[in-house]
Amino acid sequence: MNKNKTHNNWRQSDAAQGLFLISPTFVFCVVLLAIPLGLVLALSFWTQNYLELDKTLTLANYKTAWGEAIYQTLMARSLKISACVTILTVLLAYPVAYFVSFHVKPKHKAMWIFLITIPFWTSYLMRIFLWKVILGYNGVVNGSLIGAGLIEKPLSFILYNQNAVVLTLGHAWLPFAILPIFVALEKIDHSLLEAAQDLGEGPIRRFLRVTLPLSMPGVLAATVIVFIPTIGDYVTPRLVGGPNGLMISNMIELQFKKANNAPLGAALAVSAMVIVSVISLIFVWLNRKYLKAR
Amino acid sequence: MLKSITPLKIYMLFFLVFLYAPAILLPIFAFNDSSVVAFPLKGFTTEWFGVLWETEALHSAAKNSLLIAVTTAILSTLLGMLAARANARYKFPFQRPAMGLIMLPMVLPEIIIGVSLLVVILQLGFDLSLWTIILGHVLICTPFCIAILSSAFMNLDQSLEEASFDLGQTKIATFWLVTVPLVMPGLISSLLISFTISLDEFIIAFFLSGTEPTLPVYIWGQLRFPQRLPSLMALGTLLLAVSLILLILAEYFRRRGAQKTGTADTGGFI
Numbered sequence: 001m002n003k004n005k006t007h008n009n010w011r012q013s014d015a016a017q018g019l020f021l022i023s024p025t026f027v028f029c030v031v032l033l034a035i036p037l038g039l040v041l042a043l044s045f046w047t048q049n050y051l052e053l054d055k056t057l058t059l060a061n062y063k064t065a066w067g068e069a070i071y072q073t074l075m076a077r078s079l080k081i082s083a084c085v086t087i088l089t090v091l092l093a094y095p096v097a098y099f100v101s102f103h104v105k106p107k108h109k110a111m112w113i114f115l116i117t118i119p120f121w122t123s124y125l126m127r128i129f130l131w132k133v134i135l136g137y138n139g140v141v142n143g144s145l146i147g148a149g150l151i152e153k154p155l156s157f158i159l160y161n162q163n164a165v166v167l168t169l170g171h172a173w174l175p176f177a178i179l180p181i182f183v184a185l186e187k188i189d190h191s192l193l194e195a196a197q198d199l200g201e202g203p204i205r206r207f208l209r210v211t212l213p214l215s216m217p218g219v220l221a222a223t224v225i226v227f228i229p230t231i232g233d234y235v236t237p238r239l240v241g242g243p244n245g246l247m248i249s250n251m252i253e254l255q256f257k258k259a260n261n262a263p264l265g266a267a268l269a270v271s272a273m274v275i276v277s278v279i280s281l282i283f284v285w286l287n288r289k290y291l292k293a294r
Numbered sequence: 295m296l297k298s299i300t301p302l303k304i305y306m307l308f309f310l311v312f313l314y315a316p317a318i319l320l321p322i323f324a325f326n327d328s329s330v331v332a333f334p335l336k337g338f339t340t341e342w343f344g345v346l347w348e349t350e351a352l353h354s355a356a357k358n359s360l361l362i363a364v365t366t367a368i369l370s371t372l373l374g375m376l377a378a379r380a381n382a383r384y385k386f387p388f389q390r391p392a393m394g395l396i397m398l399p400m401v402l403p404e405i406i407i408g409v410s411l412l413v414v415i416l417q418l419g420f421d422l423s424l425w426t427i428i429l430g431h432v433l434i435c436t437p438f439c440i441a442i443l444s445s446a447f448m449n450l451d452q453s454l455e456e457a458s459f460d461l462g463q464t465k466i467a468t469f470w471l472v473t474v475p476l477v478m479p480g481l482i483s484s485l486l487i488s489f490t491i492s493l494d495e496f497i498i499a500f501f502l503s504g505t506e507p508t509l510p511v512y513i514w515g516q517l518r519f520p521q522r523l524p525s526l527m528a529l530g531t532l533l534l535a536v537s538l539i540l541l542i543l544a545e546y547f548r549r550r551g552a553q554k555t556g557t558a559d560t561g562g563f564i
Binding site for chain 2: 014015016017018019021022024025026029030033034036037039040043058081092093096098099100113114116118119120121122124126127129130131133134136138139140143166171174187204224225226228229230231232233234235239249252256262265266269273
């Protein structure tokens with residue numbers, strides 16, 4: 001009787017009900033996310049002999065992934081492109097987030113955020129393809145510049161290279177950089193800004209000494225949110241990157257599909273994820289340490 | 295505070311043009327009477343939309359995409375609802391790591407999700423099918439559903455549910471009669487958003503599709519044929535229009551949800 005009662009109490013407890021409710025979603029994610037990720041990790045230590053998978057543990061794939069020039073070049077280039085995309089998006093995003101937070105009437109803010117996020121949800125492939133049309137030899141940019149008499153011959157440095165990849169990826173990830181900065185700016189207590197003003201700070205110094213430091217958590221979040229996923233895009237490099245704009249994801253895709261060397265693909269994928277995660281962690285840690293951003 | 299024209303406003307104008315440039319060009323080229331996707335424009339035609347009607351392969355791809363998007367929307371909203379409710383209402387052990395795992399696909403590159411699911415499915419000896427794409431899509435949509443539904447459940451007034459218990463309703467009845475109607479706008483918004491994400495998703499679908507392509511996978515296959523490009527522009531325009539309508543509806547319901555629970559409405563979906 002007594003035992004039954006405690007059992008009942010436990011079943012009624014927050015912990016039990018919470019665990020019960022979350023379990024379907026959690027189990028789904030364990031089975032389809034955690035276990036598959038673990039398997040990719042295991043796969044990266046195995047080797048492929050044609051159709052047979054040799055499950056002896058070996059570092060051979062990592063030796064290839066880290067040792068051979070082509071993978072080194074691709075990895076270094078991917079990191080460079082991702083870093084450039086991140087810097088570009090955060091710099092472009094900050095004024096937008098600032099404008100919506102400080103210069104838009106509160107009742108219109110949601111509409112602005114909606115307007116900014118719409119392109120992110122729609123026509124992923126067509127968007128990238130249209131950048132090819134915009135930046136192309138006979139494209140929109142060259143056409144208008146020639147029409148305006150600013151240049152005589154079409155610019156060739158804007159398509160089929162790394163600049164095009166950075167621009168197109170930056171365009172795709174802008175909303176994701178704007179949102180965290182906007183949220184951080186919204187949290188700023190406006191009386192602090194008034195205090196700075198009362199103490200004689202000009203608008204620029206007030207921004208640099210009050211607004212910017214207080215919004216750093218948002219900037220940090222934006223940096224990480226953009227930096228990590230951009231390393232994984234293989235569509236943008238393929239469509240607008242040209243031969244010298246390909247990234248590590250194109251190689252991962254190749255290994256898993258046509259080259260049929262999944263273990264090497266897995267080693268490349270794991271290496272890329274480890275490198276971007278470590279860089280992100282160091283970046284966040286440095287900022288916390290020196291800028292005291294929370 | 296607002297002076298007529300500030301540098302910031304000029305910047306915002308350039309930013310919006312930059313942001314919407316592809317979306318504006320898409321319908322322009324779709325109605326352009328030329329087999330080349332380039333300026334200068336030639337004239338107005340609806341020919342390219344006609345081509346879409348006659349392409350059989352496109353119709354089956356569209357059917358696949360619809361089936362996947364509807365199933366994904368329902369499954370990810372259900373899974374999202376359970377997790378969002380658990381996270382908002384209860385304190386339980388391992389809450390943070392569990393939620394961390396569930397929200398992980400939001401920051402994980404999609405290629406990693408595609409690759410890891412592909413490895414598991416092939417190891418288990420299953421064939422790639424529409425179902426494998428659905429599993430991948432549910433995985434990436436669930437975090438967005440949770441983001442939308444969390445605020446709905448957080449703002450839910452618990453006393454309403456308690457009142458229902460006091461009036462003798464069971465837990466399940468209370469959930470369907472009280473809780474669900476109160477978070478209904480959030481649920482609809484979540485269904486619409488996950489439908490839109492799934493409809494447009496390419497990277498995972500490309501890895502996990504077998505012989506039956508989705509619309510984006512079909513588009514990807516056609517992109518290398520220059521003569522198909524104008525009709526792809528027409529298809530892209532239709533998809534853009536559908537996504538826009540769904541997103542506007544989603545935003546409308548999200549806002550209604552915010553009003554229903556009486557909270558200040560400050561931001562978008564995330």
